[in-house]
Amino acid sequence: MTAELITGIGELTTNDAPRSGESTRLPGAALVIENGRVAWIGSASRAPDADSRTDVGGRAVLPGWVDTHTHLVFAGDRSAEFESRMAGHAYQAGGIGTTVTATREASEHELVANAKRLAAEALRQGTTFLETKTGYGLDLESETRSARAASSVADVVTFLGAHIVPSGIDRDEYLRLVTGPMLQAVAPLVDFIDVFCETGAFDAEESRAVLLAGRAAGLGLRVHGNQLGHGDGVRLAVELGASSVDHCNHLAAADIDALASSTTVATLLPACDLSTREPLAPARALLDAGAHIALATNCNPGTSYTTSMQYCVATAVLQMRLTVTEAVWAATRGAARSVARDDGVDSVGSLRVGAIADLQVLDAPSVSHLAYRPGVPLTSAVWRHGTRVTAVPSAF
């Protein structure tokens, strides 16, 4: 295997610390990639020989983004609904149901092609690790098809049969399906089970039943919770030791305390918050209490149709009062923790010897520019699994 030396690094963010901290941004460092892994990190003046050498000209290097909350398997478009909502008109479209109808009608090939388009768009912007979910099929065949499609584009797949109760089926019957035959069908294809624990979706007891069935089938646990109001999602996630509880817009002090005393990561979705005009999640309070947080896009066609982790990081700094270092950590190693990939042999989200060599180069000397220069596309090169990604050219 050949070794590649990355040198000329203006600032190297390693995330090599137990928690987010300033000390993980190093000047004057170099890095060697070998066998798809980080093989060496140290001072550029002591860099070893390598088969090839890339000088990044003083630019900042950091781990690739780890986006652990996306819904890339869908068909259709909801831009008209979005535009109407932004213009202040009452929310009256079919919402999730609109996408379910379109997704059921699409072929598996179409679902894969659409998801791959979005994954490629994310990769160009520095996202080297993706979680994605089912949840727009909501019948046995469509969820299974969605799980296969998800597996073809994402590093981690989550089963979200319990997104909503679809129309045309009795509530209890649907819960039996989700926790029974549907779960059995998708379990070999997925890593986590998830439930939308919210008024209008599933209540606490229903959510518990879904999660326990998933655990019995060998899956990790995730929860959509506390998005639209003070609900039971966070409490339930902590009680069951879920890997992540996502959204967290409406948290009582007891929710924050519970998260701070738990191993559950609070995955915050600022682009979704802005696109739905929910209050931004209390990121500062969570960190100050000692909770673990992640930042993710929630890429989906209804409430957050973005693949831009940079936008999430900039929003977290400008509007949620995270420091730049904290926001970058939450979008890389913090997110990796929410899928149990922050440490060990397949770790992502940090640049340490032995970690997977997923990294990005910014057209800037420091990660501070991610928030200092909001909206400017800064990712100028990406390595995934040790190989430099070739950008997909424009289609015309």
Next chain:
Amino acid sequence: MTAELITGIGELTTNDAPRSGESTRLPGAALVIENGRVAWIGSASRAPDADSRTDVGGRAVLPGWVDTHTHLVFAGDRSAEFESRMAGHAYQAGGIGTTVTATREASEHELVANAKRLAAEALRQGTTFLETKTGYGLDLESETRSARAASSVADVVTFLGAHIVPSGIDRDEYLRLVTGPMLQAVAPLVDFIDVFCETGAFDAEESRAVLLAGRAAGLGLRVHGNQLGHGDGVRLAVELGASSVDHCNHLAAADIDALASSTTVATLLPACDLSTREPLAPARALLDAGAHIALATNCNPGTSYTTSMQYCVATAVLQMRLTVTEAVWAATRGAARSVARDDGVDSVGSLRVGAIADLQVLDAPSVSHLAYRPGVPLTSAVWRHGTRVTAVPSAF
């Protein structure tokens, strides 16, 4: 001269209406460019023959961004100051003075190179028309040098000698310099005069003196006002018939009424508002009252270091309650109005027969995606003065 037909347009935003309106977004249109101008617009099914033909594959086409508030002529970096401010530390750096020191020390060649780098970055993101300012020189020689540098990159140049009173000179003496010898030196190089009418910069009477001197020298008038508090900037701008008053974060009802009854454009700078944590300007109230607004980046190294008009448009929709159509208008034809280029022989910001052929293609079927997909770089091709722009490749 050869004619180029642009066809396959999913949605064409023409801005061909007296004010922002839904009617200016057309399906199924085509456009012909000839001699650097828009030569024909109509239904694709009736498009004339042309020497060449570009099919944009169902993508949206709209005017290039018109960014009428930037400060591109500077040297140095203030990312550490930014990061410290975001971390909640008290603002204690030298602010504008830091940049003045660095700008005076830089060579004209360095100033031009830095401004050109930013103008090229903006152009790649769809900005085809730029205003930029002096204001970091603040002595006769440095302001003159800055005005020359600005002329080499921008379509419209503004003299902002009255940015602050620099250290080392008496206040009255500096005002005599700005309204006298400095103004005489820069007047042949610039189009507008501007003043920072704000507590800590210049008061209403000083600002009036600066603006009247500029008018006597044949310059148009712009004002920085009402950024940090309720001040006299808006009142003064309206009274003197200024083309634009910029910032407008703190407006009393009387200020909004005054703007609504005037020809002065309120130029709003949402990226700056977020980067300084000032309240977002009351865009919705201004439009509802009947005022003219523009959106601009305020690109500068201290308080808004972005070239992304797309970020400003998305923020205006998501957080300032503009419709997508209103925000796009404000960032194109609304902005053109603030530099008196919205109508007539050299008009920009609209796509009408005879207008300058400055246009961009989005990697999306509609301008709605500019806010529906925040942070995703959507501009995929740009024509400036009728010629397709070739993207500058990455530097390594």
